[in-house]
Amino acid sequence: EAGVAQSPRYKIIEKRQSVAFWCNPISGHATLYWYQQILGQGPKLLIQFQNNGVVDDSQLPKDRFSAERLKGVDSTLKIQPAKLEDSAVYLCASSLVRGVETQYFGPGTRLLVL
Amino acid sequence: AQTVTQSQPEMSVQEAETVTLSCTYDTSESNYYLFWYKQPPSRQMILVIRQEAYKQQNATENRFSVNFQKAAKSFSLKISDSQLGDTAMYFCAFSSNFGNEKLTFGTGTRLTIIP
Numbered sequence: 745e746a747g748v749a750q751s752p753r754y755k756i757i758e759k760r761q762s763v764a765f766w767c768n769p770i771s772g773h774a775t776l777y778w779y780q781q782i783l784g785q786g787p788k789l790l791i792q793f794q795n796n797g798v799v800d801d802s803q804l805p806k807d808r809f810s811a812e813r814l815k816g817v818d819s820t821l822k823i824q825p826a827k828l829e830d831s832a833v834y835l836c837a838s839s840l841v842r843g844v845e846t847q848y849f850g851p852g853t854r855l856l857v858l
Numbered sequence: 859a860q861t862v863t864q865s866q867p868e869m870s871v872q873e874a875e876t877v878t879l880s881c882t883y884d885t886s887e888s889n890y891y892l893f894w895y896k897q898p899p900s901r902q903m904i905l906v907i908r909q910e911a912y913k914q915q916n917a918t919e920n921r922f923s924v925n926f927q928k929a930a931k932s933f934s935l936k937i938s939d940s941q942l943g944d945t946a947m948y949f950c951a952f953s954s955n956f957g958n959e960k961l962t963f964g965t966g967t968r969l970t971i972i973p
Contacts, residue, residue, distance in 0.1 A: 788963070789960040856922075
């Protein structure tokens with residue numbers, strides 16, 4: 745079974761530029777999560793999707809971050825414009841259904857904002 | 859809001875020895891789930907073990923076991939016969955049984971197994 749795929753793996757941009765990350769969850773997984781992991785900290789949830797609907801985006805900085813999950817499969821997380829403090833690893837995870845199911849994580853995208 | 863605290867930023871142990879990683883949490887809920895995740899240098903987070911709060915029996919997965927003390931809100935991970943492949947960041951995480959199932963993570967413990 746293929747795992748959660750993410751791309752790109754690394755991205756370096758200048759502040760005020762825009763960037764997008766892509767995630768493909770495990771086939772059949774209805775729930776998809778985006779986490780932000782700043783160096784030295786644990787991951788923090790940015791947004792959770794159930795199929796193509798948003799369950800929780802309370803910690804998403806909506807003035808600059810946006811995410812979508814069209815057709816309830818792939819998802820894209822965008823930052824526009826980026827700030828220095830957005831430098832982090834962005835992790836995508838998926839689980840089979842809602843409820844406390846095991847979340848499977850992708851390898852992450854490491855973003856550096858200069 | 860739930861919080862998860864890991865008070866050991868770094869630990870090291872000789873190969874084949876036993877090591878215990880500490881985790882405490884704070885919640886007002888009576889039913890919830892606790893997890894230990896491992897993040898090797900390649901950065902892919904992997905579930906090590908999980909514990910349902912309503913179960914009194916401590917979870918065990920091969921060399922990994924937990925000591926779950928619900929009243930003390932403590933959830934430690936014991937790794938027996940440690941191996942070089944156990945070198946990683948270990949995160950303790952909490953998930954509510956109600957509503958949002960998001961994981962709330964601690965700050966992690968960097969574990970190094972010394973050959």
